[in-house]
Amino acid sequence: MPRKKEVVSGNFSKYDAVVIGSGPAGEGAAMKLAKSGKRVAIVDIREQLGGNCTHVGTIPSKALRQTVSSIIRYQRDPMFKKVGDWKQFTMKQVLRNAHKVIQQQVDTHSRFYDRNNIDVFHGRAYIQDKSTVLIFSDDGIKETLSFKQLVLATGSRPYHPQGLDFNHPRVFDSDKILDLDFPIHKIIIYGAGVIGCEYASIFIGLDHKVDLINTQHQLLSYLDDEIADALSYHLREQGVLIRHNEQIERLETFDDHVVMHLQSGKKIKADAILWCNGRSGNTDGLGLENVGITPNSRGQLAVNDQYQTEVENVYAAGDVIGWPSLASAAYDQGRCAGSNMSGEKDVKPVKDIPTGIYTIPEISFFGKTESQLTAEKIPYEVGQASFRHLARAQITGDTTGELKILFHRDTLELLGVHCFGNNAAEIIHIGQAVMQSGNNTIKYFVETTFNYPTMAEAYRVATLNGMNRLF
Numbered sequence: 001m002p003r004k005k006e007v008v009s010g011n012f013s014k015y016d017a018v019v020i021g022s023g024p025a026g027e028g029a030a031m032k033l034a035k036s037g038k039r040v041a042i043v044d045i046r047e048q049l050g051g052n053c054t055h056v057g058t059i060p061s062k063a064l065r066q067t068v069s070s071i072i073r074y075q076r077d078p079m080f081k082k083v084g085d086w087k088q089f090t091m092k093q094v095l096r097n098a099h100k101v102i103q104q105q106v107d108t109h110s111r112f113y114d115r116n117n118i119d120v121f122h123g124r125a126y127i128q129d130k131s132t133v134l135i136f137s138d139d140g141i142k143e144t145l146s147f148k149q150l151v152l153a154t155g156s157r158p159y160h161p162q163g164l165d166f167n168h169p170r171v172f173d174s175d176k177i178l179d180l181d182f183p184i185h186k187i188i189i190y191g192a193g194v195i196g197c198e199y200a201s202i203f204i205g206l207d208h209k210v211d212l213i214n215t216q217h218q219l220l221s222y223l224d225d226e227i228a229d230a231l232s233y234h235l236r237e238q239g240v241l242i243r244h245n246e247q248i249e250r251l252e253t254f255d256d257h258v259v260m261h262l263q264s265g266k267k268i269k270a271d272a273i274l275w276c277n278g279r280s281g282n283t284d285g286l287g288l289e290n291v292g293i294t295p296n297s298r299g300q301l302a303v304n305d306q307y308q309t310e311v312e313n314v315y316a317a318g319d320v321i322g323w324p325s326l327a328s329a330a331y332d333q334g335r336c337a338g339s340n341m342s343g344e345k346d347v348k349p350v351k352d353i354p355t356g357i358y359t360i361p362e363i364s365f366f367g368k369t370e371s372q373l374t375a376e377k378i379p380y381e382v383g384q385a386s387f388r389h390l391a392r393a394q395i396t397g398d399t400t401g402e403l404k405i406l407f408h409r410d411t412l413e414l415l416g417v418h419c420f421g422n423n424a425a426e427i428i429h430i431g432q433a434v435m436q437s438g439n440n441t442i443k444y445f446v447e448t449t450f451n452y453p454t455m456a457e458a459y460r461v462a463t464l465n466g467m468n469r470l471f
């Protein structure tokens with residue numbers, strides 16, 4: 001077990017570095033600082049480590065999705081269908097698996113702190129001045145930690161607009177949805193960003209009716225157009241009703257349903273609403289004013305390339321600094337912050353980040369889109385591999401999907417990799433590795449022997465397809 005310190009009145013401890021928040025950013029920073037020989041403490045409000053990432057964000061949503069994917073897989077497999085009709089699963093049932101995974105993750109991460117001799121405090125951290133953090137427990141008892149350096153890794157929470165009562169049992173955000181414990185048949189998902197689209201996949205996979213309200217004109221407009229179109233097509237095909245360019249006017253709540261009124265005059269009735277429109281940085285009540293740090297209107301902090309805030313000994317990483325708000329990047333940002341704080345030279349900030357979107361089908365990309373390359377007048381060519389032609393996909397039955405590579409038609413340099421379909425988030429890393437290697441050329445995919453049958457074969461197929469277009 002980690003070296004959990006009981007918060008008792010009047011205790012005072014001295015540290016080289018204190019980290020607030022035990023999500024991926026805080027963990028990345030704490031581990032790096034401890035390995036650099038510093039005496040480190042980490043503070044989190046929760047009774048368990050892991051941050052929002054483990055308790056309400058990445059981990060539960062991905063565990064949920066995995067369960068739903070398995071249900072879909074069995075439903076479509078005639079061999080399993082014969083065993084018996086698949087009953088409808090409730091959210092509560094599928095959440096059981098998620099809670100198991102959360103506990104496993106908490107245990108794993110707790111061991112890291114123990115092994116690295118990092119002291120763990122549970123309570124609300126409040127910055128008193130440039131060298132002191134106070135920790136408040138529920139009953140107000142306080143611990144005082146003095147520090148030379150501080151890392152703010154307090155993460156983010158769902159944005160709550162005025163006029164929506166999130167205490168109503170039928171009004172949910174992405175944190176509260178994990179406690180949904182009554183049956184629903186239809187849900188409104190407001191906000192079609194990554195979280196909204198992922199939950200649309202989960203609920204439609206559970207055979208619920210889903211209205212996905214998008215405030216923009218297309219889904220995830222930063223995706224390659226073809227992939228965004230594929231996502232819209234597949235969500236619609238599964239039964240999701242997507243409404244673009246809509247804005248909420250008001251929400252009426254009743255004991256047994258909700259009615260959303262849109263500014264366009266439409267009215268939608270459902271059993272519940274899941275609000276997925278925006279997140280705010282967790283900076284209020286942190287005492288930032290005591291050290292002269294001012295967050296922006298979304299509660300986010302500005303940092304330089306070293307992840308240092310405007311105050312010299314205070315660093316910040318993860319969702320609390322805004323883009324890209326991904327667990328993957330948060331961990332690396334935390335590590336970079338820790339490296340800079342330890343005096344390491346030439347630490348590169350986290351810039352080239354792959355995108356993984358766990359809708360069903362899954363989406364992932366790295367590098368540039370076709371629209372970007374066209375706007376930049378780069379002479380690129382396209383290579384495509386449809387999953388339905390790959391032996392591995394035919395064996396697993398995951399034939400929906402495509403790998404698309406974009407490469408320079410003269411130099412054969414790989415410029416972008418776009419994938420949708422099962423395991424897209426894994427498949428993309430092969431392209432990423434080649435793009436970031438010293439020898440970035442698509443020739444690698446035809447001159448290298450890959451295991452067979454694998455989904456990696458898609459790279460060879462896409463390369464041959466693309467090369468056929470060259471003249």
Ligand SMILES: Cc1cc2nc3c(=O)[nH]c(=O)nc-3n(C[C@H](O)[C@H](O)[C@H](O)COP(=O)(O)OP(=O)(O)OC[C@H]3O[C@@H](n4cnc5c(N)ncnc54)[C@H](O)[C@@H]3O)c2cc1C
Nearest residue numbers: 021023024025045051052053057125155318319326327328
């Ligand atoms: C539904 C959902 C799905 C997601 N899916 C993915 C995904 O698939 N892949 C991906 O890369 N990212 C995903 N994300 C994003 C990812 O979860 C976040 O980017 C990540 O959690 C950010 O990590 P963090 O370390 O910045 O902070 P967090 O994980 O938010 O942790 C911050 C911690 O600080 C604590 N804290 C805050 N204030 C204080 C205080 N004053 N005192 C003490 N403790 C405090 C909080 O309680 C929390 O435990 C998802 C997010 C959501 C909501």
